[in-house]
Amino acid sequence: xxxxxxxxxxxxxxxxxxxxxxxxxxxxxxxxxxxxxxxxxxxxxxxxxxxxxxxxxxxxxxxxxxxxxxxxxxxxxxxxxxxxxxxxxxxxxxxxxxxxxxxxxxxxxxxxxxxxxxxxxxxxxxxxxxxxxxxxxxxxxxxxxxxxxxxxxxxxxxxxxxxxxxxxxxxxxxxxxxxxxxxxxxxxxxxxxxxxxxxxxxxxxxxxxxxxxxxxxxxxxxxxxxxxxxxxxxxxxxxxxxxxxxxxxxxxxxxxxxxxxxxxxxxxxxxxxxxxxxxxxxxxxxxxxxxxxxxxxxxxxxxxxxxxxxxxxxxxxxxxxxxxxxxxxxxxxxxxxxxxxxxxxxxxxxxxxxxxxxxxxxxxxxxxxxxx
Numbered sequence: 199x200x201x202x203x204x205x206x207x208x209x210x211x212x213x214x215x216x217x218x219x220x221x222x223x224x225x226x227x228x229x230x231x232x233x234x235x236x237x238x239x240x241x242x243x244x245x246x247x248x249x250x251x252x253x254x255x256x257x258x259x260x261x262x263x264x265x266x267x268x269x270x271x272x273x274x275x276x277x278x279x280x281x282x283x284x285x286x287x288x289x290x291x292x293x294x295x296x297x298x299x300x301x302x303x304x305x306x307x308x309x310x311x312x313x314x315x316x317x318x319x320x321x322x323x324x325x326x327x328x329x330x331x332x333x334x335x336x337x338x339x340x341x342x343x344x345x346x347x348x349x350x351x352x353x354x355x356x357x358x359x360x361x362x363x364x365x366x367x368x369x370x371x372x373x374x375x376x377x378x379x380x381x382x383x384x385x386x387x388x389x390x391x392x393x394x395x396x397x398x399x400x401x402x403x404x405x406x407x408x409x410x411x412x413x414x415x416x417x418x419x420x421x422x423x424x425x426x427x428x429x430x431x432x433x434x435x436x437x438x439x440x441x442x443x444x445x446x447x448x449x450x451x452x453x454x455x456x457x458x459x460x461x462x463x464x465x466x467x468x469x470x471x472x473x474x475x476x477x478x479x480x481x482x483x484x485x486x487x488x489x490x491x492x493x494x495x496x497x498x499x500x501x502x503x504x505x506x507x508x509x510x511x512x513x514x515x516x517x518x519x520x521x522x523x524x525x526x527x528x529x530x531x532x533x534x535x536x537x538x539x540x541x542x543x544x545x546x547x548x549x550x551x552x553x554x555x556x557x558x559x560x561x562x563x564x565x566x567x568x569x570x
Contacts, residue, residue, distance in 0.1 A: 228278075233301065234259045235269050236278055240290045240298045244536050249287035292499035292533060295511070299496050299537050306538025308546060312341055316546055320554040327381050327555070331525065332452045334551055339455025341543040344462070344531030345476065349483055350381075350450040350524075357413055361405045363435060368392040371431075373438050385438035393431060401431040409439075451479045462532045463509065471506045472530075486514050486526050495541070499533050509533060513540040515548045519556045527551065 228236065238258045242250045252266040259266065270288050273279045278294035281287070290298070308316075319337055323330055331350045338346035360376040369392055375383045400423070408420050420436065422429050453476050459469050475481055485504055489497045489512060497512045513535075514528035527548050529540050 228273075228297065231259065231261065231265075232269050232273060233297075235266055236273055236290070236294055237298060237301075239270070239279060239288055240294060243289050244534055247534060249282055249289050251287035254287075290534075292501070295498045295533055295537070296501070299498070302538060302541075305545070306536075306540075306542035308341065308539070308542050312543075313546065316341070316550055320550040323554065328450055330551075330554065331450060334527065334547065335452040335454030337454075338527060338529060338543060338547050339458065341547070342529045342531070342536075342540050343455070343458055344529040344535065344540065345456055345459060345472075346454040347476075347482060347486065347526075347528050347530060348452045348454075349486060349526040350452075357411055358409050361402065361409060363387065363398045363402045363405070363431065365393070365395055365398050371398055373435050375439070387431070387434050387438060389431070389434065391427075393427060397425070397427045397431060400425065400428045401435065404428065404432060405435060451482050453482075458531075468509055472510065475504075475506055476530075485512070486528060489514055490516060490526065495544075496537065511535045511537075513537070513544050515544045517548050517552050517555070519552055524552075524555060 235255055238255045239250045242254060252263045252270055255270070256263045256266045270279060273294070274281060274288060277291055278297060279288040280291050282289060316337065319333075323333060327350060331348045335346045335348040338348070358375060358377060360374075362374045364372045364374060366372055369389045371387045371389070371393065373385045373387055375385075377383070404420065404423055420432055423432070456473060456476055459472050463469050463472070481504075485502060485507075489502055494501070495514060497514075499511065500508050502512055507530075509532060510530055511533045512528055512530050514526060516523050517525040517527060527544060529535075529544060531540070
């Protein structure tokens with residue numbers, strides 16, 4: 199998905215939204231019986247999409263239907279449950295889902311088949327980082343049956359990890375730049391005269407000493423070395439770096455499983471609204487960043503502060519390589535989401551993606567060194 203709707207005031211608006219939004223206030227602790235009843239209602243409603251009655255819950259928590267009805271009424275008054283129809287059972291509110299997520303007794307786990315599928319996928323996936331992220335979005339959507347969002351950060355926010363000038367002919371070389379986010383950029387360098395391997399090696403060392411660890415910017419200048427050929431190579435390499443910087447794409451956002459939205463919501467207008475939002479790259483990136491900025495891994499309903507997605511929940515995680523953030527992954531679905539499974543899928547895919555990006559980076563560095 200390459201659609202981008204950035205505007206000059208986007209950064210300021212993003213800051214305003216972050217100031218306005220805070221982490222949801224902690225929900226008070228329920229007693230053990232009410233907690234068990236609420237968990238039973240959430241679990242059953244997620245499975246069936248139907249209101250849950252007291253008789254069904256009483257079988258699981260070991261108390262009478264009358265006691266369950268009394269506690270369910272109390273949970274409704276306290277805002278954890280609601281009754282869609284007078285004669286119906288109860289369904290969880292956003293507050294009820296929040297309590298359920300915050301009090302999960304153990305992290306969710308995927309089945310052995312799904313675990314093997316994820317590990318086999320990353321053992322075999324190849325190609326550039328963007329292709330890997332796009333395929334990851336489809337993998338995550340398949341595991342959760344929800345919309346998946348994978349964000350690869352803009353390269354212009356990534357520091358340079360390695361620079362190499364690799365000779366491919368007497369007057370032609372390739373500039374290879376490996377960035378901290380795992381991306382590899384290459385540019386062909388054409389020279390007016392023959393350049394020896396020693397000249398290219400000296401130019402590479404000079405480049406590395408001044409740009410490795412920094413973020414590439416337009417107009418970068420380097421001190422001259424005093425060697426005319428080396429300085430000529432440097433000027434050509436800097437021009438290529440400047441071209442590379444100017445050609446940067448915005449955050450790459452890959453969305454998988456958008457078709458699942460049609461079966462997730464009964465209201466056609468809701469489906470249309472969600473799909474429209476997923477087409478707006480800036481909105482998706484801001485939404486995920488805002489959730490993470492507030493220290494959340496799960497945002498439920500109105501918690502993410504974006505009214506068009508008030509009937510949705512978002513489960514997100516950052517992807518880091520060697521302590522450096524390189525992207526974000528998440529799943530978007532209805533608030534009636536299987537949160538343990540979504541959390542487990544996001545965690546496993548995030549861990550495996552980070553490991554694969556780390557290997558990808560190492561492979562690129564080794565390949566570049568071999569090219570010299």
